[in-house]
Amino acid sequence: MAIHFLSENTLRTATCALALVGGFILSGADNVQAACENATTTVEMGGCLEKEYKRADAELNRIWKLVQKSIEASDYVPADQRKIWKQVLLEGQRGWIKFKENDCLQAVPYEWYGGSGAGNAAMSCALDMTEARTKDLKARYGID
Numbered sequence: 147m148a149i150h151f152l153s154e155n156t157l158r159t160a161t162c163a164l165a166l167v168g169g170f171i172l173s174g175a176d177n178v179q180a181a182c183e184n185a186t187t188t189v190e191m192g193g194c195l196e197k198e199y200k201r202a203d204a205e206l207n208r209i210w211k212l213v214q215k216s217i218e219a220s221d222y223v224p225a226d227q228r229k230i231w232k233q234v235l236l237e238g239q240r241g242w243i244k245f246k247e248n249d250c251l252q253a254v255p256y257e258w259y260g261g262s263g264a265g266n267a268a269m270s271c272a273l274d275m276t277e278a279r280t281k282d283l284k285a286r287y288g289i290d
Contacts, residue, residue, distance in 0.1 A: 188262050195269040202276040209283050210239070216287045246275045 182194040217223075217232050250271035258264035284290065 188266060192266050192269065195266055195273060199269055199273045199276065202273055202280065206276050206280045206283075209280050209289055212289045213283055213287045216289065242279060246272060246279075250275060 182191065182198075185191045185194050213235070214232060217228055217235070220228060220231075223231065251268050254268045254271045255264040258267050
């Protein structure tokens with residue numbers, strides 16, 4: 147019988163991903179902690195992460211609409227240029243979505259290849275990126 151050891155890189159990746167998911171659950175926002183405080187299994191944590199991701203995605207969509215209104219209200223920019231501004235921002239947002247999906251939902255699971263935490267690590271990554279994007283748009287466009 148052969149004994150297989152994980153490579154140092156695999157161990158480091160698994161440790162980082164576990165810290166990411168665990169750190170999110172333990173040190174995340176109060177609403178995440180409250181929703182997840184009784185989660186003890188991978189499935190329960192996954193459900194909690196999915197719920198929080200949906201909340202974060204809804205908030206991003208709410209902010210996106212306010213960003214669009216902010217651009218429309220920017221009367222210092224000619225109307226034809228506001229249209230271009232909105233278009234290039236939309237293209238950037240679509241690029242960001244593709245990056246988030248590729249990085250979090252496609253690449254992260256490979257870091258956990260064969261591990262039961264892969265889905266939660268991917269969802270945690272998507273949640274973190276979505277919250278960061280929302281924060282960025284709020285700051286850039288002065289939205290609360």
